[in-house]
Amino acid sequence: MRVAEPQSTECHNDHRWSDTSQQPKSIFLPYNKPFTTASVPLVKTTIEGVSIDMPVDTGSTGVLIGAPLLPHLDPNDGVPTYQYLTSSRILYTGRLINLTVTFHGSGTSYAEAVVPVFIVDKSWICPLYDPKKDTFRCPPGPDGEEPTPRDTSQITYMGVGFGRNRPRGGQPGAVPSANPFLNIVSMNGRHLPSGVGRAGWVISTEGVHVGLTDANTRGFNFTKLERGVAYVEDPRDWAMAKMCFSVNGKVSGVGNGLVDLGVMQMYVRAEDDSHIPVVKIQDPSGNGSGRKVDRVKPGTHISIGFPSLGEKQIAGYALVVGEPSSPMAPGFVAPGKHTPPPFLNTGRNFLYGYSIAFDAVRGHFGFRPACLSPTSSQL
Numbered sequence: 001m002r003v004a005e006p007q008s009t010e011c012h013n014d015h016r017w018s019d020t021s022q023q024p025k026s027i028f029l030p031y032n033k034p035f036t037t038a039s040v041p042l043v044k045t046t047i048e049g050v051s052i053d054m055p056v057d058t059g060s061t062g063v064l065i066g067a068p069l070l071p072h073l074d075p076n077d078g079v080p081t082y083q084y085l086t087s088s089r090i091l092y093t094g095r096l097i098n099l100t101v102t103f104h105g106s107g108t109s110y111a112e113a114v115v116p117v118f119i120v121d122k123s124w125i126c127p128l129y130d131p132k133k134d135t136f137r138c139p140p141g142p143d144g145e146e147p148t149p150r151d152t153s154q155i156t157y158m159g160v161g162f163g164r165n166r167p168r169g170g171q172p173g174a175v176p177s178a179n180p181f182l183n184i185v186s187m188n189g190r191h192l193p194s195g196v197g198r199a200g201w202v203i204s205t206e207g208v209h210v211g212l213t214d215a216n217t218r219g220f221n222f223t224k225l226e227r228g229v230a231y232v233e234d235p236r237d238w239a240m241a242k243m244c245f246s247v248n249g250k251v252s253g254v255g256n257g258l259v260d261l262g263v264m265q266m267y268v269r270a271e272d273d274s275h276i277p278v279v280k281i282q283d284p285s286g287n288g289s290g291r292k293v294d295r296v297k298p299g300t301h302i303s304i305g306f307p308s309l310g311e312k313q314i315a316g317y318a319l320v321v322g323e324p325s326s327p328m329a330p331g332f333v334a335p336g337k338h339t340p341p342p343f344l345n346t347g348r349n350f351l352y353g354y355s356i357a358f359d360a361v362r363g364h365f366g367f368r369p370a371c372l373s374p375t376s377s378q379l
Helices: 348-352
Strands: 027-030 042-047 050-055 061-066 079-085 090-104 110-125 156-160 184-187 198-203 207-212 221-224 241-247 255-258 266-269 278-282 292-296 301-306 315-320 333-335 343-345 354-359 364-369
Touching: 027 042, 027 090, 050 156, 079 110, 184 207, 348 354
Parallel strands: 061 110, 255 343, 266 333
Antiparallel strands: 027 207, 042 050, 042 090, 061 156, 079 090, 090 110, 110 184, 198 207, 198 354, 221 364, 241 255, 241 301, 266 343, 278 292, 292 333, 301 315, 354 364
16 A cells, blocks of 8 residues: 655546555445535434434534434433534534434445434534633623523534544544444444444545545545544544645645535634734624624635645645635635644535545545546446
8 A cells, every 4th residue: 555646636547546455345425415615515314213414524523413303312311521613613512322323325225333422402602612621611702691502403413524632622522433434333234343444434526435445545645644632542543634825925834734524614824923814894694793703805815735835735726815716715714813833724615626535544634636536336
């Protein structure tokens, strides 16, 4: 096995994943609806006999379901837990209960995973939440106003990402054992012994391949990941992919990159001494608060490269903020706090340019130009 050498973003199918071992099984999960900028893609699942169209989010890890959707579960069962999503500023509190998640693939195919499911008892939007100290608590607003509870009967979420369990990052339970795509126990009714197959996924605008094979990783270039914070406990735990970006020609240092299907926007955070032009605009959420929010200034040039810019780049693109010149352009670009290391969240529109792959066994993250993605029937 080797990690493919860097290549340009042009569509040349020159590289193949080399693997002489027995091919593991894989299942293809088509999205319920065509992939769009406006919404998180959904796949069909069943949990405890309840059919759920489950969002596929690569910016978090774990399955979240509002308690009212599974009313037969004992409200006293489970291990207390919490999760805070920085991109949406939402806090969830509840319990972890081991459950079976059934994924319904093409035709009559299906696969089952057993994971600790986060049963959400309470949830709030918490713009002032500090992951370093607040844990289960949603702090009051600037004038002491109490946060407004969210309707937990509408909460269904599935995170299949990696590297989101950094200390004080708000997602302490974002570990491989909570990722349903990494914990498949059977496919099409046949038991899948532990250690059999290559745990991981391939995600495109067409759907998700759960389990890696020579066929569904063909054409990918891979970059090596660093070990995650929980690697000693679980060798499937890997840090986010390395990347680099420039803003108006000024190159950031090497930082962390995230291809996040959970959001349509891009988030960019530079080093302390880097300048990202920012403007304040009226909050477009229409919540009537009258507050202003920060956005990266229209006309700003941003270039992005994984794992770096230049000759070693294996995937990347450039954009001008506010100019939708490419389907890969995000809905909008928001700045992050100027704290190291640099960080960039591409948002889901990245999939219009590249399919992505995560190999949890070998610790690789891969990119394949979208124009090379074969149809699911070929895989």
